Amino acid sequence: MKKLYSTPEYKKRNTKRAKDRLKQQLLSKEKAKAKRRATDGVPIAVQRERRVISKFESLPAPPNFSFVENTVAVLAYLERIQDKIKQRIPILINLKDITNLTNDAIVLLLAIVKNPTITNGVPIKGNYPRDEELRKIFQESGVFGANGNDGEHKNYILTRQNKKAEGGIANELIKRATLIVFGQEARCPGVYRALMESMANTCYHAKPAQIGHETWWLTVYHERALNKVSFAFIDMGVGIFKSSKMSGFRNQLSTFFGITDNRDVLKEIINGRKMSSTKIPYRGKGLPNIYKGLERNYYSNLKIISNDVKADLSADKFEKLSKEFSGTFLYWELNNTNRWTS
Amino acid sequence: MDKLIIKIADDYTTIPGVREEIEGDFPGEEFLEKILLPKFKQALSEKKKLLIDLDGTAGYATSFLEAAFGGLAREYNDSKIVLANLEFKSDEDPFLEDDIAEYIKEANDK
Numbered sequence: 001m002k003k004l005y006s007t008p009e010y011k012k013r014n015t016k017r018a019k020d021r022l023k024q025q026l027l028s029k030e031k032a033k034a035k036r037r038a039t040d041g042v043p044i045a046v047q048r049e050r051r052v053i054s055k056f057e058s059l060p061a062p063p064n065f066s067f068v069e070n071t072v073a074v075l076a077y078l079e080r081i082q083d084k085i086k087q088r089i090p091i092l093i094n095l096k097d098i099t100n101l102t103n104d105a106i107v108l109l110l111a112i113v114k115n116p117t118i119t120n121g122v123p124i125k126g127n128y129p130r131d132e133e134l135r136k137i138f139q140e141s142g143v144f145g146a147n148g149n150d151g152e153h154k155n156y157i158l159t160r161q162n163k164k165a166e167g168g169i170a171n172e173l174i175k176r177a178t179l180i181v182f183g184q185e186a187r188c189p190g191v192y193r194a195l196m197e198s199m200a201n202t203c204y205h206a207k208p209a210q211i212g213h214e215t216w217w218l219t220v221y222h223e224r225a226l227n228k229v230s231f232a233f234i235d236m237g238v239g240i241f242k243s244s245k246m247s248g249f250r251n252q253l254s255t256f257f258g259i260t261d262n263r264d265v266l267k268e269i270i271n272g273r274k275m276s277s278t279k280i281p282y283r284g285k286g287l288p289n290i291y292k293g294l295e296r297n298y299y300s301n302l303k304i305i306s307n308d309v310k311a312d313l314s315a316d317k318f319e320k321l322s323k324e325f326s327g328t329f330l331y332w333e334l335n336n337t338n339r340w341t342s
Numbered sequence: 343m344d345k346l347i348i349k350i351a352d353d354y355t356t357i358p359g360v361r362e363e364i365e366g367d368f369p370g371e372e373f374l375e376k377i378l379l380p381k382f383k384q385a386l387s388e389k390k391k392l393l394i395d396l397d398g399t400a401g402y403a404t405s406f407l408e409a410a411f412g413g414l415a416r417e418y419n420d421s422k423i424v425l426a427n428l429e430f431k432s433d434e435d436p437f438l439e440d441d442i443a444e445y446i447k448e449a450n451d452k
Contacts, residue, residue, distance in 0.1 A: 164365060164366040164367075165359055165360040165365050165366035165403070166366055166367070167355070167357030167358060167359055167366070167367065167368060167400060168357055168367075170357070170400065170401075171356075171357050171400040174400065174401075187400055187401065187434065188401070189400075189401035189402065189434065189435040189438075190401070191401070192400045192401025192402070192403075193401050193402060193403055193404060196359070196360055196366075196401075196403035196405075196406070197360070197403055197404060197405065199360070199365075199366070200360040200361065200365050200366070200403065200405055203360075203364070203365045203366075285404045285405070285408060285445075286404060286405065289404040289441075292437075296437055341434040341435070
Protein backbone atom coordinates (compact mmCIF):
# COMPACT_ATOMS: atom_id res chain seq x y z
CA MET A 1 0.00 0.00 0.00
CA LYS A 2 2.72 2.38 1.00
CA LYS A 3 4.43 1.72 -2.28
CA LEU A 4 1.26 2.64 -4.25
CA TYR A 5 0.80 6.07 -2.53
CA SER A 6 4.37 7.00 -3.29
CA THR A 7 4.31 6.15 -6.97
CA PRO A 8 4.65 9.15 -9.32
CA GLU A 9 1.44 8.11 -11.22
CA TYR A 10 -0.59 8.16 -8.03
CA LYS A 11 0.86 11.47 -6.88
CA LYS A 12 0.13 13.06 -10.28
CA ARG A 13 -3.46 11.77 -10.33
CA ASN A 14 -4.06 12.76 -6.73
CA THR A 15 -2.76 16.27 -7.29
CA LYS A 16 -5.02 16.71 -10.31
CA ARG A 17 -8.04 15.41 -8.37
CA ALA A 18 -7.33 17.77 -5.48
CA LYS A 19 -7.03 20.67 -7.87
CA ASP A 20 -10.35 19.79 -9.57
CA ARG A 21 -12.11 19.46 -6.22
CA LEU A 22 -10.80 22.79 -5.05
CA LYS A 23 -11.89 24.39 -8.30
CA GLN A 24 -15.35 22.88 -7.90
CA GLN A 25 -15.61 24.01 -4.28
CA LEU A 26 -14.61 27.56 -5.15
CA LEU A 27 -17.11 27.60 -7.99
CA SER A 28 -19.92 26.39 -5.73
CA LYS A 29 -18.94 28.97 -3.15
CA GLU A 30 -19.00 31.69 -5.77
CA LYS A 31 -22.40 30.55 -7.01
CA ALA A 32 -23.83 30.55 -3.49
CA LYS A 33 -22.37 34.01 -2.93
CA ALA A 34 -23.94 35.31 -6.14
CA LYS A 35 -27.27 33.78 -5.16
CA ARG A 36 -27.09 35.38 -1.72
CA ARG A 37 -26.20 38.71 -3.29
CA ALA A 38 -29.18 38.46 -5.71
CA THR A 39 -31.64 37.76 -2.94
CA ASP A 40 -30.09 40.06 -0.37
CA GLY A 41 -32.85 42.24 1.00
CA VAL A 42 -35.50 40.59 -1.22
CA PRO A 43 -38.51 39.44 0.82
CA ILE A 44 -39.04 35.69 1.14
CA ALA A 45 -42.40 35.87 -0.66
CA VAL A 46 -40.78 37.52 -3.66
CA GLN A 47 -38.00 34.94 -3.62
CA ARG A 48 -40.59 32.16 -3.62
CA GLU A 49 -42.48 33.80 -6.48
CA ARG A 50 -39.25 34.08 -8.48
CA ARG A 51 -38.52 30.39 -7.93
CA VAL A 52 -41.98 29.43 -9.18
CA ILE A 53 -41.75 31.72 -12.20
CA SER A 54 -38.37 30.30 -13.16
CA LYS A 55 -40.12 27.04 -13.99
CA PHE A 56 -42.35 28.80 -16.56
CA GLU A 57 -41.34 29.70 -20.09
CA SER A 58 -41.42 33.45 -20.44
CA LEU A 59 -43.20 34.77 -23.53
CA PRO A 60 -42.62 38.52 -23.88
CA ALA A 61 -45.71 40.27 -25.24
CA PRO A 62 -45.44 42.71 -28.17
CA PRO A 63 -44.60 46.20 -26.82
CA ASN A 64 -47.71 47.62 -28.50
CA PHE A 65 -50.13 45.22 -26.84
CA SER A 66 -53.27 46.32 -28.64
CA PHE A 67 -55.43 43.96 -30.65
CA VAL A 68 -57.05 46.74 -32.69
CA GLU A 69 -53.82 48.60 -33.41
CA ASN A 70 -51.34 45.74 -33.72
CA THR A 71 -53.58 42.85 -34.72
CA VAL A 72 -51.16 40.53 -36.50
CA ALA A 73 -48.42 40.80 -33.85
CA VAL A 74 -50.93 40.09 -31.07
CA LEU A 75 -52.32 37.13 -33.03
CA ALA A 76 -48.78 35.81 -33.51
CA TYR A 77 -48.27 36.13 -29.76
CA LEU A 78 -51.46 34.20 -29.06
CA GLU A 79 -50.31 31.53 -31.50
CA ARG A 80 -47.07 31.16 -29.50
CA ILE A 81 -49.07 30.83 -26.29
CA GLN A 82 -51.28 28.17 -27.84
CA ASP A 83 -48.27 26.28 -29.23
CA LYS A 84 -46.73 26.11 -25.75
CA ILE A 85 -50.04 24.95 -24.33
CA LYS A 86 -50.11 22.16 -26.92
CA GLN A 87 -46.62 21.16 -25.82
CA ARG A 88 -47.85 21.35 -22.19
CA ILE A 89 -45.15 23.86 -21.25
CA PRO A 90 -46.07 26.18 -18.35
CA ILE A 91 -46.21 29.75 -19.63
CA LEU A 92 -45.36 33.12 -18.18
CA ILE A 93 -47.18 35.88 -20.03
CA ASN A 94 -44.50 38.50 -19.77
CA LEU A 95 -45.94 41.99 -19.97
CA LYS A 96 -43.04 43.75 -18.24
CA ASP A 97 -41.90 45.71 -21.26
CA ILE A 98 -45.15 46.63 -22.94
CA THR A 99 -45.51 50.31 -23.72
CA ASN A 100 -49.12 50.37 -24.86
CA LEU A 101 -52.10 48.38 -23.60
CA THR A 102 -55.72 48.52 -24.70
CA ASN A 103 -58.71 46.75 -23.24
CA ASP A 104 -59.23 44.73 -26.40
CA ALA A 105 -55.95 42.90 -25.74
CA ILE A 106 -57.01 42.33 -22.14
CA VAL A 107 -60.31 40.80 -23.18
CA LEU A 108 -58.44 38.54 -25.58
CA LEU A 109 -56.09 37.35 -22.85
CA LEU A 110 -59.04 36.83 -20.51
CA ALA A 111 -60.80 34.70 -23.09
CA ILE A 112 -57.72 32.50 -23.32
CA VAL A 113 -56.30 32.21 -19.82
CA LYS A 114 -59.70 31.83 -18.17
CA ASN A 115 -60.88 29.19 -20.61
CA PRO A 116 -60.07 25.67 -19.35
CA THR A 117 -60.77 24.11 -22.74
CA ILE A 118 -57.99 26.26 -24.22
CA THR A 119 -55.47 26.12 -21.36
CA ASN A 120 -56.10 22.40 -20.95
CA GLY A 121 -54.65 22.29 -17.45
CA VAL A 122 -51.34 23.89 -18.44
CA PRO A 123 -50.29 26.40 -15.76
CA ILE A 124 -50.30 30.00 -16.97
CA LYS A 125 -48.90 32.88 -15.02
CA GLY A 126 -48.24 36.45 -15.87
CA ASN A 127 -46.44 39.50 -14.66
CA TYR A 128 -47.55 43.09 -14.75
CA PRO A 129 -46.26 45.90 -16.91
CA ARG A 130 -43.40 48.01 -15.55
CA ASP A 131 -45.30 51.14 -16.57
CA GLU A 132 -47.31 52.25 -13.53
CA GLU A 133 -50.44 53.31 -15.43
CA LEU A 134 -50.55 50.15 -17.53
CA ARG A 135 -49.90 48.04 -14.45
CA LYS A 136 -52.91 49.57 -12.70
CA ILE A 137 -55.18 48.89 -15.66
CA PHE A 138 -54.00 45.33 -15.87
CA GLN A 139 -54.29 44.60 -12.18
CA GLU A 140 -57.87 45.85 -12.20
CA SER A 141 -58.76 43.66 -15.16
CA GLY A 142 -58.34 40.51 -13.07
CA VAL A 143 -56.60 38.57 -15.85
CA PHE A 144 -53.96 37.07 -13.60
CA GLY A 145 -55.82 37.30 -10.36
CA ALA A 146 -59.35 37.01 -9.11
CA ASN A 147 -62.11 37.38 -11.63
CA GLY A 148 -62.96 40.99 -12.29
CA ASN A 149 -66.65 40.61 -11.59
CA ASP A 150 -66.39 42.53 -8.33
CA GLY A 151 -66.11 45.70 -10.32
CA GLU A 152 -67.42 48.03 -7.62
CA HIS A 153 -64.10 49.63 -6.81
CA LYS A 154 -62.56 49.54 -10.24
CA ASN A 155 -61.79 52.87 -11.76
CA TYR A 156 -60.59 51.96 -15.19
CA ILE A 157 -61.80 48.63 -16.39
CA LEU A 158 -64.73 46.29 -15.90
CA THR A 159 -64.85 42.74 -17.14
CA ARG A 160 -67.86 40.51 -17.56
CA GLN A 161 -68.37 37.03 -18.93
CA ASN A 162 -71.34 34.81 -19.61
CA LYS A 163 -72.79 32.33 -22.06
CA LYS A 164 -76.17 33.99 -22.55
CA ALA A 165 -77.49 37.39 -23.55
CA GLU A 166 -77.85 39.21 -20.24
CA GLY A 167 -79.80 42.46 -20.34
CA GLY A 168 -78.93 43.13 -16.71
CA ILE A 169 -75.20 43.12 -17.46
CA ALA A 170 -75.64 45.33 -20.53
CA ASN A 171 -77.75 47.79 -18.57
CA GLU A 172 -75.33 47.95 -15.65
CA LEU A 173 -72.33 48.57 -17.88
CA ILE A 174 -74.15 51.27 -19.84
CA LYS A 175 -75.13 53.06 -16.62
CA ARG A 176 -71.53 53.11 -15.45
CA ALA A 177 -70.23 54.19 -18.85
CA THR A 178 -72.75 57.03 -19.17
CA LEU A 179 -72.02 58.25 -15.66
CA ILE A 180 -68.42 58.71 -16.74
CA VAL A 181 -69.02 60.13 -20.21
CA PHE A 182 -72.16 62.24 -19.71
CA GLY A 183 -71.91 62.90 -15.98
CA GLN A 184 -75.15 61.08 -15.18
CA GLU A 185 -76.58 57.59 -15.40
CA ALA A 186 -78.32 57.41 -18.75
CA ARG A 187 -79.61 54.99 -21.35
CA CYS A 188 -78.01 54.28 -24.70
CA PRO A 189 -80.45 52.16 -26.69
CA GLY A 190 -77.92 51.66 -29.48
CA VAL A 191 -75.19 50.38 -27.15
CA TYR A 192 -77.72 48.11 -25.44
CA ARG A 193 -78.73 46.72 -28.82
CA ALA A 194 -75.12 46.13 -29.89
CA LEU A 195 -74.28 44.40 -26.62
CA MET A 196 -77.33 42.16 -26.70
CA GLU A 197 -76.82 41.21 -30.35
CA SER A 198 -73.15 40.43 -29.74
CA MET A 199 -74.04 38.21 -26.79
CA ALA A 200 -76.79 36.47 -28.77
CA ASN A 201 -74.45 35.87 -31.71
CA THR A 202 -72.15 34.03 -29.33
CA CYS A 203 -75.00 31.68 -28.41
CA TYR A 204 -75.56 30.64 -32.01
CA HIS A 205 -72.67 31.58 -34.19
CA ALA A 206 -69.74 30.72 -31.98
CA LYS A 207 -70.15 26.97 -32.36
CA PRO A 208 -73.48 26.34 -34.07
CA ALA A 209 -73.81 22.77 -32.85
CA GLN A 210 -73.55 23.84 -29.22
CA ILE A 211 -76.05 26.59 -28.49
CA GLY A 212 -75.15 28.50 -25.36
CA HIS A 213 -71.87 26.65 -24.75
CA GLU A 214 -69.47 29.37 -25.80
CA THR A 215 -68.48 32.04 -23.30
CA TRP A 216 -68.35 35.67 -24.31
CA TRP A 217 -66.06 38.18 -22.66
CA LEU A 218 -66.54 41.89 -22.43
CA THR A 219 -64.36 44.64 -21.08
CA VAL A 220 -65.39 48.22 -20.64
CA TYR A 221 -62.54 50.66 -20.27
CA HIS A 222 -62.57 54.30 -19.30
CA GLU A 223 -59.93 56.43 -20.93
CA ARG A 224 -59.93 59.47 -18.69
CA ALA A 225 -57.77 61.73 -20.82
CA LEU A 226 -60.13 61.44 -23.79
CA ASN A 227 -63.33 61.08 -21.75
CA LYS A 228 -64.40 58.05 -23.68
CA VAL A 229 -65.43 54.53 -22.75
CA SER A 230 -64.50 51.66 -25.02
CA PHE A 231 -66.34 48.36 -25.21
CA ALA A 232 -64.42 45.27 -26.34
CA PHE A 233 -66.41 42.10 -26.86
CA ILE A 234 -65.03 38.71 -27.80
CA ASP A 235 -65.96 35.09 -28.25
CA MET A 236 -63.46 32.39 -29.13
CA GLY A 237 -65.79 30.37 -31.33
CA VAL A 238 -65.29 29.68 -35.01
CA GLY A 239 -65.67 33.24 -36.24
CA ILE A 240 -68.19 34.84 -38.58
CA PHE A 241 -66.97 33.31 -41.82
CA LYS A 242 -66.27 29.80 -40.59
CA SER A 243 -69.65 29.26 -39.07
CA SER A 244 -70.89 26.05 -40.71
CA LYS A 245 -74.27 27.66 -41.35
CA MET A 246 -72.52 30.42 -43.25
CA SER A 247 -71.34 28.10 -45.99
CA GLY A 248 -74.64 28.22 -47.93
CA PHE A 249 -74.63 32.02 -48.03
CA ARG A 250 -71.00 32.12 -49.07
CA ASN A 251 -71.63 29.62 -51.83
CA GLN A 252 -74.48 31.80 -53.11
CA LEU A 253 -72.32 34.91 -53.05
CA SER A 254 -69.60 33.08 -54.89
CA THR A 255 -71.93 31.56 -57.50
CA PHE A 256 -74.09 34.59 -58.24
CA PHE A 257 -71.76 37.51 -57.60
CA GLY A 258 -68.28 35.99 -57.76
CA ILE A 259 -67.60 37.12 -54.19
CA THR A 260 -65.10 34.90 -52.40
CA ASP A 261 -63.02 37.32 -50.35
CA ASN A 262 -64.20 37.51 -46.71
CA ARG A 263 -63.77 41.30 -46.75
CA ASP A 264 -66.45 41.48 -49.44
CA VAL A 265 -68.59 38.93 -47.62
CA LEU A 266 -68.52 41.15 -44.53
CA LYS A 267 -69.50 44.18 -46.61
CA GLU A 268 -72.48 42.22 -47.89
CA ILE A 269 -73.42 41.18 -44.35
CA ILE A 270 -73.33 44.65 -42.83
CA ASN A 271 -75.20 46.10 -45.76
CA GLY A 272 -77.94 43.62 -45.00
CA ARG A 273 -77.69 41.57 -48.20
CA LYS A 274 -77.18 38.44 -46.19
CA MET A 275 -80.36 36.76 -45.10
CA SER A 276 -79.00 34.83 -42.20
CA SER A 277 -76.35 32.34 -41.31
CA THR A 278 -79.12 30.49 -39.53
CA LYS A 279 -80.88 30.02 -42.88
CA ILE A 280 -84.20 31.36 -41.62
CA PRO A 281 -84.99 34.39 -43.80
CA TYR A 282 -86.09 36.78 -41.08
CA ARG A 283 -82.99 36.26 -38.97
CA GLY A 284 -79.51 37.64 -39.46
CA LYS A 285 -80.20 41.28 -38.71
CA GLY A 286 -77.73 41.42 -35.82
CA LEU A 287 -74.55 42.61 -37.53
CA PRO A 288 -76.34 44.98 -39.95
CA ASN A 289 -78.00 46.62 -36.97
CA ILE A 290 -74.77 46.90 -35.05
CA TYR A 291 -73.48 48.78 -38.10
CA LYS A 292 -76.64 50.91 -38.15
CA GLY A 293 -75.83 51.92 -34.56
CA LEU A 294 -72.65 53.52 -35.87
CA GLU A 295 -74.53 55.35 -38.64
CA ARG A 296 -77.07 56.61 -36.10
CA ASN A 297 -74.30 57.94 -33.87
CA TYR A 298 -75.08 55.67 -30.94
CA TYR A 299 -71.34 54.96 -30.71
CA SER A 300 -68.13 55.64 -32.59
CA ASN A 301 -65.10 53.83 -33.94
CA LEU A 302 -66.72 50.46 -34.61
CA LYS A 303 -64.31 47.65 -35.48
CA ILE A 304 -64.82 43.97 -36.21
CA ILE A 305 -62.13 41.30 -36.34
CA SER A 306 -63.06 37.78 -37.32
CA ASN A 307 -61.15 35.00 -39.11
CA ASP A 308 -58.98 36.71 -41.73
CA VAL A 309 -60.77 40.08 -41.77
CA LYS A 310 -60.22 43.26 -39.79
CA ALA A 311 -62.79 45.94 -40.49
CA ASP A 312 -62.68 49.51 -39.32
CA LEU A 313 -66.28 50.37 -40.14
CA SER A 314 -65.96 54.01 -39.09
CA ALA A 315 -63.25 54.51 -41.68
CA ASP A 316 -64.77 52.03 -44.18
CA LYS A 317 -61.49 50.10 -44.18
CA PHE A 318 -61.44 46.35 -44.68
CA GLU A 319 -58.12 44.61 -44.20
CA LYS A 320 -57.12 41.02 -44.94
CA LEU A 321 -55.10 39.58 -42.06
CA SER A 322 -52.04 37.43 -42.64
CA LYS A 323 -52.88 35.54 -39.44
CA GLU A 324 -56.27 34.02 -38.67
CA PHE A 325 -58.28 34.85 -35.59
CA SER A 326 -60.61 32.03 -34.67
CA GLY A 327 -63.43 33.93 -33.03
CA THR A 328 -65.33 37.16 -33.27
CA PHE A 329 -64.21 40.47 -31.85
CA LEU A 330 -66.24 43.69 -31.73
CA TYR A 331 -65.09 47.06 -30.50
CA TRP A 332 -66.73 50.45 -30.22
CA GLU A 333 -66.41 53.63 -28.22
CA LEU A 334 -68.85 55.88 -26.43
CA ASN A 335 -68.00 59.57 -26.14
CA ASN A 336 -69.89 62.74 -25.33
CA THR A 337 -70.81 63.38 -28.97
CA ASN A 338 -72.86 60.18 -29.14
CA ARG A 339 -76.62 59.89 -28.80
CA TRP A 340 -78.09 59.07 -25.36
CA THR A 341 -81.28 59.45 -23.38
CA SER A 342 -81.74 60.31 -19.71
CA MET B 343 -111.28 55.48 -30.86
CA ASP B 344 -110.13 53.82 -27.65
CA LYS B 345 -106.81 52.12 -27.55
CA LEU B 346 -105.39 49.24 -25.64
CA ILE B 347 -101.91 49.93 -24.33
CA ILE B 348 -98.87 47.83 -23.61
CA LYS B 349 -96.04 49.62 -21.88
CA ILE B 350 -93.20 47.17 -22.19
CA ALA B 351 -91.19 48.63 -19.30
CA ASP B 352 -94.15 48.19 -16.92
CA ASP B 353 -95.92 45.17 -18.36
CA TYR B 354 -92.91 43.02 -19.22
CA THR B 355 -89.40 44.20 -18.35
CA THR B 356 -87.02 47.15 -18.45
CA ILE B 357 -84.24 44.90 -19.79
CA PRO B 358 -85.64 43.04 -22.82
CA GLY B 359 -83.61 40.07 -24.00
CA VAL B 360 -83.07 38.66 -27.46
CA ARG B 361 -85.07 36.14 -29.50
CA GLU B 362 -85.38 32.85 -27.67
CA GLU B 363 -85.39 31.76 -24.05
CA ILE B 364 -82.33 29.56 -24.63
CA GLU B 365 -80.36 32.73 -25.43
CA GLY B 366 -81.28 34.61 -22.27
CA ASP B 367 -84.06 36.05 -20.11
CA PHE B 368 -87.02 38.14 -21.31
CA PRO B 369 -86.93 36.96 -24.92
CA GLY B 370 -89.06 38.38 -27.71
CA GLU B 371 -90.81 35.06 -28.30
CA GLU B 372 -92.02 35.01 -24.70
CA PHE B 373 -93.20 38.62 -24.92
CA LEU B 374 -95.13 37.75 -28.07
CA GLU B 375 -96.72 34.68 -26.56
CA LYS B 376 -97.60 36.04 -23.13
CA ILE B 377 -98.37 39.69 -23.73
CA LEU B 378 -98.42 40.94 -27.31
CA LEU B 379 -100.48 38.25 -29.01
CA PRO B 380 -103.29 38.06 -26.39
CA LYS B 381 -103.55 41.85 -26.29
CA PHE B 382 -103.52 42.11 -30.07
CA LYS B 383 -106.31 39.54 -30.32
CA GLN B 384 -108.28 41.49 -27.75
CA ALA B 385 -107.73 44.72 -29.67
CA LEU B 386 -108.93 43.13 -32.91
CA SER B 387 -112.04 41.67 -31.27
CA GLU B 388 -112.86 44.99 -29.60
CA LYS B 389 -112.04 46.87 -32.81
CA LYS B 390 -109.47 48.97 -31.01
CA LYS B 391 -105.91 49.89 -31.84
CA LEU B 392 -103.08 48.56 -29.76
CA LEU B 393 -100.54 51.17 -28.67
CA ILE B 394 -97.10 49.85 -27.81
CA ASP B 395 -95.19 52.20 -25.53
CA LEU B 396 -91.53 51.40 -26.10
CA ASP B 397 -90.07 54.00 -23.72
CA GLY B 398 -88.57 53.32 -20.32
CA THR B 399 -86.46 50.27 -21.12
CA ALA B 400 -82.68 50.00 -21.43
CA GLY B 401 -83.11 49.42 -25.16
CA TYR B 402 -84.09 46.64 -27.53
CA ALA B 403 -82.12 44.00 -29.35
CA THR B 404 -83.06 43.63 -32.99
CA SER B 405 -83.83 39.97 -32.44
CA PHE B 406 -86.26 40.81 -29.61
CA LEU B 407 -88.18 43.22 -31.81
CA GLU B 408 -88.14 40.88 -34.79
CA ALA B 409 -89.28 37.89 -32.73
CA ALA B 410 -92.08 39.89 -31.13
CA PHE B 411 -93.44 42.06 -33.94
CA GLY B 412 -92.20 40.04 -36.90
CA GLY B 413 -93.49 37.02 -35.01
CA LEU B 414 -96.91 38.65 -34.71
CA ALA B 415 -97.00 39.19 -38.48
CA ARG B 416 -96.06 35.55 -39.00
CA GLU B 417 -98.86 34.46 -36.63
CA TYR B 418 -101.37 36.19 -38.91
CA ASN B 419 -99.36 35.45 -42.05
CA ASP B 420 -100.14 39.04 -42.94
CA SER B 421 -98.10 42.17 -42.30
CA LYS B 422 -100.86 44.59 -43.23
CA ILE B 423 -103.27 43.60 -40.48
CA VAL B 424 -100.50 44.03 -37.92
CA LEU B 425 -99.35 47.39 -39.24
CA ALA B 426 -102.91 48.65 -39.47
CA ASN B 427 -103.75 47.83 -35.88
CA LEU B 428 -100.57 48.72 -34.04
CA GLU B 429 -99.37 52.14 -32.97
CA PHE B 430 -96.07 52.95 -31.36
CA LYS B 431 -94.77 55.47 -28.91
CA SER B 432 -91.01 55.86 -28.83
CA ASP B 433 -89.82 59.26 -27.68
CA GLU B 434 -86.48 57.93 -26.47
CA ASP B 435 -85.35 56.16 -29.63
CA PRO B 436 -86.56 57.88 -32.82
CA PHE B 437 -85.49 54.99 -35.06
CA LEU B 438 -87.43 52.24 -33.33
CA GLU B 439 -90.76 52.73 -35.02
CA ASP B 440 -89.31 52.51 -38.52
CA ASP B 441 -87.19 49.51 -37.56
CA ILE B 442 -90.22 47.64 -36.23
CA ALA B 443 -92.29 48.49 -39.29
CA GLU B 444 -89.50 47.04 -41.43
CA TYR B 445 -89.39 43.83 -39.38
CA ILE B 446 -93.16 43.45 -39.69
CA LYS B 447 -93.06 44.00 -43.47
CA GLU B 448 -90.21 41.54 -43.94
CA ALA B 449 -91.55 38.94 -41.53
CA ASN B 450 -93.16 36.76 -44.14
CA ASP B 451 -90.50 37.13 -46.82
CA LYS B 452 -89.44 33.80 -48.14
